[in-house]
Amino acid sequence: MSELKVAADIKVGDRLLGWAASEEVRARGASGGLVTAVLASALETGLVERVLILKKVSEFEAYPVFTSDVKEVLESAGSMHSVPVNLARYLKPETCSGKIALPAKPCDARAVVERAKRNALSPEDTYVIGLNCGGTMHPEKVRRMLETVYRLGPEEIAGEEIVKGKLVFFTKDGKEHAVPIDDLEADGLGRRDSCRYCQVKIPTNADLACGNWGVSGDLAGRGTFVEVMTEKGAELLRNAVSAGFAEVMQADEKSISVREKVNKVMLGMSEKRKAEVFSTIENGEERFEYFRKELENCIHCGACKAVCPVCTCGEDSKCTAYSSLADSYKMSLFHMVRFLHLSDSCIGCGQCEDVCPAEIPLTRLYQRFAVPVQKEYRYLPGMSDRTPPFFALKPEDNEDNEGGGCSCR
């Protein structure tokens, strides 16, 4: 086993294994509680003023709150795969005064990056602790899974975890109940649709990229693999170690390669799913009919816009300005503008689909526009500070010129 690393030696590019120093935090948090320890120490030492956390109500319910209370941060520890919230949406000019830290799934981290481009937050003052993610689940589906597959009551559940392709529920009697996620998904259960074709599993766009992939042997279940992605990430981790909240050591080659392998397998599954979901509709009329049919039940509630973490337009937006309830077009201009608007910016987080009262597969529809555009411009939104291609004045203004403009013109 490697030696513990001293704070001063932590630098960008490090790949480490870490855990919370406090036994209580280790017990409460997932994978050794490193993320909780880093957030708590950032608050305790004054590195940040507030932390954005999920305040737990139950195993299936939590809501985002900003807190300056270390105790609240510690209470928020643990996996919450059944709370598919995108935290970035809560980072707004009116809420982002001072330095803030937050835990972030890849889609949260991507939305943070996109919101920073739109001046909704200051990237310098936002510390993003990324969490590997193989997918989240809608609580409505989780309850149905518990009832129909696991034959468990929600009140029996003490916790959950995704381990080696299985969704495991821990019951209060100390037992584990595991079912392969593939089996659940074959029955229309399991992860949210958008998670199944998500293109980012390790949040390398965050300041730290943390997760349990690559943690094996004695540390399995008790440690977190963390990659230091930015100087802010190094600052966070150095702060946690020097304040005595966390301990880290160098990850060995085996850990690094296992992590890579898991990531590769997960991305491969996503690619396969993506190919299934986004099979081309060649005929233009059929394509129009597909979109028209999918949108015919729209009740014009605007929830998709309200929940979208990439949209920072607020009330003053083109999608609403160019459409009216009084219109009688076959497809509302609200959707048409949003398709265009999001084609270079949709991160596929699935929030719109989650909250649509007509259960329109909106993320799929947005991604149908976004996938080819983002491929054409070799631009994956939320992964760098590169300007979205459609923000560029001319095609040649695209920074890396890799896309070379859209061939469909």
Added chain:
Amino acid sequence: MQVKNRENVYSSICPGCGLACGLYIREMVSGTGETSVSVDFRKSSPVNAGKLCRFGLKLPVYYTEPQAHTEPQASMVRGQKSELKAAISAASEALKTAPAESLAFFSVGNTTNEEQKAFSALAGAFGAGVETGMGIYSSLPAKMHSALFQGMSLEGLEKAKQVFLFVDPYSQYPLLLRRVIRAKENGAKVVCIGPRHLPVADEQFCLKPEEYEKALSPSRDSVLIADIHPYSDPAHIKAVLDLAQASGAKPFFLRPFANSAGTALLSAHTKQRTLDKLFEDINSGKIKTLFCLESDLLELAPDREAALQALSKLDTLIVQTSGQGEFSGLADILIASEPFYRKHGTVLNAEGRLLSVGGNSTSGFDALSGLAAAFGKQLDFESARKEVFEVIGLKEADEFAFRKPAESFPVTAEVETPCSKHETGQESCSVSNSEVSNSESCPEKSCPECSSASLVYSLSPFMWHGVEDCSAFVELNLSMVRKLGLVKGGNVKIRASGKTVDMKFRISDIENGYLLSPLRLPVSGIPGAEVELSR
């Protein structure tokens, strides 16, 4: 507990309709008491899984307008700001001095069961009951009532083999829509009855109540979804119940207010007047003192102007509300209460779930129980709650538990169908969007550029709650637009009762001879009334 200068998050429910969708209200109260409110999605809610309709998303407007970022509601006595205590005393005095037979107590169900119980106790002190404006309960024989309270889980609806929709879920009860879509995905046939052609429909009919039995063929695995509201036509409700009984199908009645179901149960033994009758009794001087609990009569009344005139004839109008609209401004005595999400208590949703409203304030209950106590009816919150649980038949508020459905009663008695005389002198029944009879007048018989149509209101939560929406237009079908020679972007003239209004229009897939409106039109408040249309 409400904390100032910090966001308070309430796990609450939407007051928009009787489905009572779960949501979070995020409230920021400044040091000076100014409140701003935002809505957040509560995906763990078993009612709506975090999904909200247009009204749910507009709740910040509902809670804070007309005075955006408003000051808290203040109690008033005869035009002067007063302490809450003074307003309660003034209300007590007004009730004491009024003849008991001239009092009326009114609440549609915009508040908790516990407040409703205290309100009933207060009304009971004068030998009265709480009226809900749902005259339907008194129009139908008592033995039919239990069938009106057969809640069913929305999940259960997904398993129906046939769904008969006598409501428009797209505008009236939007969170019903996904359940109907799921039922359809599970193989159900969806039959829609009404003038609007709904995308979800496998079959669409526009029928009169007397045609239901002949045209519709539900089975035991079918669900018949209709709604009860202040404008409900008893003939329609009876026809739905008859159809249910004849076929063995399950009737499922929705209602437009968050606690309509609880309120109706708690007022089950009260003779209910229709809104028309209520105003008639005010106009005739039969009602001299009216106490309204969280119910805005101006928004509810079919004819706002007539309602204003009637209300001006009251000796005393007592209003207990958190709303700050025109109606509370008319009150002689205004008892300020907390907004819905801050209230401690429960509501019963259409499915039969007893839900916590989410707050911890009992100030509204305390005001009512204090008044009841002044007239000899003692009631503390816990005992009120216990009584509520007993009436509803549940031991606690639990969003995953359902009230046991009432047993269906045989439908045998004849129904009295009250008709009201309209200003035009025509005899016609009060009807709603799904209850409209086809226009009797032939659009062809008058001038070629005019047409007559039945006015149908969408009866959306926006209309019931008086919240402005971007919907200042009416809907017509293409052939009517062509016949009238209307031009795109132009207006249509609508005439009735000697009044005319110019409205923007949109072309919709609706039956010929109908004019649909999401707003009450100033030409006629009466849904179902004939209107004349021209360019």
